[in-house]
Amino acid sequence: MWDSWRGRAGKAAPDASTHDTGLVSASSANGKTSTVVRQLSSGVSKLGRDAAEVRGLLEDTQKVVLSQAQAMQALGGELEHVRHAQDGINQSTQQTREAVERARSALAGVGEEVGGIVSTLRQVSDAASDITRIALQTRLVAFNASVEAKRAGEAGRGFGVVADAVKDLAAQVEASSKAIMGTVGTLDSRIETFSRELRADGGGGAGQSSIHQAFADVEVDVDLIAKSARESQSTTQQLAERSSELGVDIQQAMRKLEAAFACSDRFLRLSEQMIEQIASSGIEVEDSPYIQAVQGAAAEISALLERAVKEGRIDSAALFDEQYQPMAGTDPQQYTTRFTGLADQLFPEVQERMLSVSDKVVFCIAVDRNGYVATHNRRYCQPQRSGDTAWNTANSRYRRIFNDRTGLASARNQRPFLLQTYRRDMGGGNFVLLKEASAPVTVAGRHWGGVRLAFGF
Numbered sequence: 001m002w003d004s005w006r007g008r009a010g011k012a013a014p015d016a017s018t019h020d021t022g023l024v025s026a027s028s029a030n031g032k033t034s035t036v037v038r039q040l041s042s043g044v045s046k047l048g049r050d051a052a053e054v055r056g057l058l059e060d061t062q063k064v065v066l067s068q069a070q071a072m073q074a075l076g077g078e079l080e081h082v083r084h085a086q087d088g089i090n091q092s093t094q095q096t097r098e099a100v101e102r103a104r105s106a107l108a109g110v111g112e113e114v115g116g117i118v119s120t121l122r123q124v125s126d127a128a129s130d131i132t133r134i135a136l137q138t139r140l141v142a143f144n145a146s147v148e149a150k151r152a153g154e155a156g157r158g159f160g161v162v163a164d165a166v167k168d169l170a171a172q173v174e175a176s177s178k179a180i181m182g183t184v185g186t187l188d189s190r191i192e193t194f195s196r197e198l199r200a201d202g203g204g205g206a207g208q209s210s211i212h213q214a215f216a217d218v219e220v221d222v223d224l225i226a227k228s229a230r231e232s233q234s235t236t237q238q239l240a241e242r243s244s245e246l247g248v249d250i251q252q253a254m255r256k257l258e259a260a261f262a263c264s265d266r267f268l269r270l271s272e273q274m275i276e277q278i279a280s281s282g283i284e285v286e287d288s289p290y291i292q293a294v295q296g297a298a299a300e301i302s303a304l305l306e307r308a309v310k311e312g313r314i315d316s317a318a319l320f321d322e323q324y325q326p327m328a329g330t331d332p333q334q335y336t337t338r339f340t341g342l343a344d345q346l347f348p349e350v351q352e353r354m355l356s357v358s359d360k361v362v363f364c365i366a367v368d369r370n371g372y373v374a375t376h377n378r379r380y381c382q383p384q385r386s387g388d389t390a391w392n393t394a395n396s397r398y399r400r401i402f403n404d405r406t407g408l409a410s411a412r413n414q415r416p417f418l419l420q421t422y423r424r425d426m427g428g429g430n431f432v433l434l435k436e437a438s439a440p441v442t443v444a445g446r447h448w449g450g451v452r453l454a455f456g457f
Contacts, residue, residue: 082232093222093223103215124184131173145162145166290455291439295439305448313342319443334396362454362455366449366450367450370411372400373399380395406420416440419435420435420438424454434454
């Protein structure tokens with residue numbers, strides 16, 4: 001090996017023209033490499049865009065499937081309530097049938113009692129008839145006695161008075177007896193009619209009484225209700241079974257979506273890693289200006305926070321406060337911390353300046369390691385409107401915690417920079433595809449959070 005090296009070393013050095021040609025070739029090769037890397041970066045960026053779009057569509061699908069799962073669960077609960085109601089209807093119809101039977105039995109007993117009353121009334125009528133007959137005979141006897149008294153003259157005058165009195169009394173008894181007979185006759189007729197109503201055949205047909213007909217109608221209606229309840233119960237059972245089957249299908253779809261999410265995340269992460277590696281190669285690519293800008297912004301924020309701690313404007317415990325206090329009446333929920341006021345004072349100067357890096361920049365924010373945004377760019381720091389969640393989501397993005405996949409990755413990244421591609425929810429069903437460069441913020445060697453610079457592409 002040594003001889004081989006000496007042999008090569010002993011060769012004459014190339015002349016100047018050969019050396020110049022080599023430099024030109026190397027320069028040309030470097031130029032071609034840069035071109036290839038830029039083309040590769042552009043291609044990978046497009047792949048990342050497609051991956052982010054696919055992931056966004058998967059998120060939309062997952063929301064729909066989750067909504068369907070919740071709807072099916074709610075349907076199952078409602079069907080269970082319906083089933084309990086149908087059981088109650090069946091129980092009520094059975095109780096109604098039993099009540100009708102008891103009423104029929106009670107009416108039969110009343111009928112028998114009424115029949116006994118009719119018999120008693122007839123006995124009363126017979127007794128009144130006997131009294132009338134006796135009263136008539138008494139009147140005849142009294143009349144004859146009165147005639148004999150007149151024949152006896154003065155001696156029979158007292159007897160005649162008694163005879164006349166007996167005759168008048170007999171007439172009154174006869175009249176009363178006839179009145180009793182008339183009243184009893186009318187009452188007997190009415191009670192007999194009522195008794196026939198009570199005792200009439202309950203099986204339907206021409207002999208059906210109005211009372212028993214009413215009971216029969218009730219039974220028919222109860223049977224119809226019971227039949228409808230049974231049919232409804234059968235339908236409910238079928239719906240419950242189908243609902244259960246759909247629930248299983250939805251669970252399978254959820255699992256498949258989760259697998260698709262995992263694949264899309266791996267694909268998206270791979271594209272992001274490739275972009276990072278290309279950007280770290282030293283060759284200027286389209287993302288390089290944004291990476292350099294966010295790194296500079298993170299350095300400024302770090303310096304501002306360190307100076308604030310040294311000057312006593314805030315202590316370390318307050319700066320790293322994680323006790324997020326909910327702001328009442330906010331939707332989406334907003335929070336405050338002990339460093340919120342300081343962030344309002346320090347961050348806007350840096351964040352607003354970063355918007356001028358390019359017209360593609362959408363926002364620049366400093367977040368703590370949990371994704372909390374104390375203050376956003378001014379355009380997104382609008383006070384919330386009561387009851388207008390969609391508007392608030394798009395325009396009131398400060399004092400909020402963004403702990404989604406992208407937000408947490410940027411907030412907790414401690415590498416020199418991180419590139420991500422994602423779909424941002426602007427509220428009201430409006431989404432935009434963004435690329436984001438982030439860099440860590442440290443205070444006295446301690447990781448505080450990061451700066452996020454999002455831009456369109």
